[in-house]
Amino acid sequence: MGFFIETLIGGLMAGMLYSLVALGFVLIFKSSGVFNFAQGAMVLFAALAMARFSEWANAALGGDSLLLANVIAFFGAGLAMLFVAWAVERFVLRKLVNQEGATLLMATLGITYILEGVGQTLFGSEIYNIDVGMPKEPVMMFESMFEGGILINKEDFIAALIAAILVGLLTLFFQKTPVGRALRAVADDHQAAQSIGIPLNRIWVIVWLVAGIVALVAGIIWGSKLGVQFSLTTVALRALPVVILGGLTSVPGAIVGGLIIGVGEKLSEVYIGPMVGGGIEIWFAYVLALVFLLFRPQGLFGEKIINRV
Amino acid sequence: MKLRALALAAAISAVGLTSATVSTSAVAQAKEQFFPVLVYRTGAYAANGNPWANGYVDYLKLVNAKGGINGVKLSFEECETAYATDRGVECYERLKGKGATVFQPLSTGVTFALTEKAPVDKIPLITAGYGRSESQDGSVFTWNFPLLGTYWVGADVAIQYIAKQAGGLDKLKGKKIALxxxxxxxxxxxxxxxxxxxxxxxxxxxxxxxxxxxxEQKATWLQIRQSKPDNVLLWGWGVMNSTALKEAQATGYPREKMTGIWWAGAEPDVKDVGAGAKGYNALALQHSAEPNAKVVKDMLDMVHAKGQGTGPKEEVGSVLYMRGMLSAMLSVEGVRKAQERYGKGKVMTGEQTRWGLENLNLDQKTLDGMGFAGVMRPVQTSCLDHMGASWVRIQTWDGAKWVPANDWYQADEKLLRGMVMNASRKYAEEKKITPRTPEQCKL
Incomplete structure (x- = not known):
């Protein structure tokens, strides 16, 4: 029983991190109708910027204050993501207003390759470290109740907490602020939003910036766990079944979807994996998402699309 | 309109220039020994692929700086595989027609794909420390050269090492080892x-x-926490290694009970884990990090000091850089050996190079003379044994650097030879290959 609870908790915490990446997809889709395939590349780009700026700032400060170097690096990386947002709007989206969803998706595929290439050219392709003081050693709990206790990874716990706070803030931003409402209006209909005076170009820069900041936070957390290297782009692939499951337009969907996928893949690897040779957790997440789609094609919380003809 | 015309003119000039470059290199090919270099400088495995590629290319430059192979200069061209089998095969197809001497795919997946192509194109495949283990049998795998060691060698030595820690092979009874x-x-x-x-x-x-x-290895390490194996063998590459070490730390599994294959024992695997990986052991494919080797000093003086180094100066002598250098050295020595038979100062074909590779005899004196003293032990191949050596050392991460132990291990040749022969004969039957006889080898 103790092992089951441990796996469950591990899955929930991993799921919270998937939610964070999934949120980037949801934000952009909700506000611009674009399925942003470049979200993983944005995570890599932001993490690379953070790691290298921190390294450079720390060296410039004589290695005395890692905290200050990290703060400088965070703002530096934030500026880099602002530049990315501006460039995406100026050179890609502005030319593609009112185009088909498939066209916009292909454009984000192009952005993926550009961000991956430019990121590694500017910042390097080695493994870089982000040291934000996350604890690495585990803690044992409930040792009197379960043999061997329940192992909790402090780093995962803190990461899940940060992800939860960010998700809460973004929900408030979307629901309660005028900019959030404008973003939702643009998502519903570009032309109608423009006709009532919403500045489309500025809105797109804002939403890509917000997605960039989410990518930066995800990049810091994942980079601190795994090291900053190219494989961070694959983290986005972990979030795909989450958005399929949760629905592309729902912030709560990203959270619940993340938790279901996180728990599902860990339990499947531990309990079903040994029966079929193991290594199943990645594809099992997609199978799980597809099973849900059979019953709810719009995802758990997605909006049902009704087209009148 | 003017801008478009300008862009068009620029594009046409660029195409013209490229064609000129291609034809220049085609002319150069006739006088130079051409080495295709399959690399992965991008993608998920770039952090490990880069130092290997830099070491490989730098060694070719070092040979040129020393006058080439009996006066024959070396040329090379990189092709990016991103560690993907399909792209590796594409690279092979693209470069084989340029007079390729030998291919080193640096990927077991690509090696599997090329094993059937190499005999048709008559180009040897060197897979130093990777590839198909049964390809040691040169009577069946006539074009494969898993020089220095195969994964069966690695597995065998890893068990010997674990047994030694436990007090002998008989002490392994009842233990649990996780791979x-x-x-x-x-x-x-x-x-x-x-x-x-x-x-x-x-x-x-x-x-x-x-x-x-x-x-993503959380579930894996939770299973390890539950099953409590006595030892863990880590057979990873790239980010998988550092992730495994971090998960071991996060689940409290002792790092000193972990032993990695030689592809899980380089700086990128442990650098960002730092003190968290302290005590972790890995096999060393003979060499470890060798910053004091003479060949490293030569490299710094004759290549990097002249601004011709491929990567940063600091990585020269690191584990994977050394692996790349050693791999290139084996290619070069294959050509040098072939020249002894087919004509010194001549460009060798793939077929002639194969003869050189299966008659390699790098004794300690030769290796020391080339600057590899203390880095590696002698290698001697034959027509029937394409591996040439099975020596392995153990190195331990002390939190800041790899520390090689003094003991040398050798795979149990009696045990592995039987396995190799069984597997290679099975392959020969499947592919309808008639194994070469010792007499045929003499031709």
């Missing part, structure tokens, strides 16, 4: 050798595959 492996041909390769040893000594082997690229 955490990359779920790919590379990761699956050691399983038969480990199963053979498990049968012999009565230990339990737990198999735990990790999907590419290996960034």
């Amino acid at each position: 955490v492996y990359h779920d790919s041909p590379f990761g699956k390769e050691p399983i038969p050798a480990l199963q053979e040893r498990a049968k012999m000594h009565g230990f339990e082997l737990q198999l735990l595959p990790v999907a590419h690229p290996g960034v």
Whole structure:
């Protein structure tokens, strides 16, 4: 029983991190109708910027204050993501207003390759470290109740907490602020939003910036766990079944979807994996998402699309 | 309109210039020994692929700086595979027609794909420390050269090392050893050798595959926490290794009970884990990090000091840089040996190079003369043995650097030879290959 609870908790915490990446997809889709395939590349780009700026700032400060170097690096990386947002709007989206969803998706595929290439050219392709003081050693709990206790990874716990706070803030931003409402209006209909005076170009820069900041936070957390290297782009692939499951337009969907996928893949690897040779957790997440789609094609919380003809 | 015309003119000039460059290199090919270099400088495995590629290319430059192979200068061209089998095959197809001397794919998956192509094109494949283990048998795998060691060698030595820590091979009875492996041909390769040893000594082997690229291992390490194996073997590459070490730390598994294959024992695997990986052991394919080797000093003086180094000066002498250098050296020495038979100062074909590779005899004096003293032990191949050596050392991460131990291990040749012959004969039957006889080897 103790092992089951441990796996469950591990899955929930991993799921919270998937939610964070999934949120980037949801934000952009909700506000611009674009399925942003470049979200993983944005995570890599932001993490690379953070790691290298921190390294450079720390060296410039004589290695005395890692905290200050990290703060400088965070703002530096934030500026880099602002530049990315501006460039995406100026050179890609502005030319593609009112185009088909498939066209916009292909454009984000192009952005993926550009961000991956430019990121590694500017910042390097080695493994870089982000040291934000996350604890690495585990803690044992409930040792009197379960043999061997329940192992909790402090780093995962803190990461899940940060992800939860960010998700809460973004929900408030979307629901309660005028900019959030404008973003939702643009998502519903570009032309109608423009006709009532919403500045489309500025809105797109804002939403890509917000997605960039989410990518930066995800990049810091994942980079601190795994090291900053190219494989961070694959983290986005972990979030795909989450958005399929949760629905592309729902912030709560990203959270619940993340938790279901996180728990599902860990339990499947531990309990079903040994029966079929193991290594199943990645594809099992997609199978799980597809099973849900059979019953709810719009995802758990997605909006049902009704087209009148 | 004017801008468009300008862009068009620029594009046409660029195409013209490219064609000119291509034809220049085609002319150069006739006088130079051409080495195709399959690399992965991008993608999930770039952090490990880069130092290997830099070491490989730098060694070719060093040979040129020393006058080439008996006066024959070396040329090379890189092709990016991103560690993907399809792209590796594409690179092979693109470069084979340029007079390729020898291919080193640096990927077991690509090696599997090229094993059937190499005999048709008559180009040898060197797979130093990777590839198909049964390809040691040169009577069947006439074009494959798993020089220095195969994964069966690695698996065998890893068990010997664990047994030594436990107090002898007989002490393995009843123990549990977990293999955490990359779920790919590379990761699956050691399983038969480990199963053979498990049968012999009565230990339990737990198999735990990790999907590419290996960034998600939480479930794997929770299983390890539950099953409490006495030792863990890590058969990873790239980010999988550092992730495994971080998960071991996060689940409290002792790092000193972990032993990695030689592809899980380089600086990128442990650098960002730092003190968290302290005590972790890995096999060394003879060499470890060798910053004091003479060949490293030569490299710094004759290549890097002249601004011709491929990568940063600081990585020269690191584990994977050394592996790249050693791999290039084996290619070069194959050509040098071939020249002894087919004409010194001449450009060798793939077929002639194969003869050189299966008649390699790098004794200690030769190696020391080339600057590899203390880095590696002698290598001697034959027509029937394409591996040439099976020496392995153990190195331990002390939190800041790799520290090689003084003991040398050698794979149990009697045990492995039987496995190699069984597997290679099976392959020969499947592919309808008639194995070469010792008499045919003399031709």
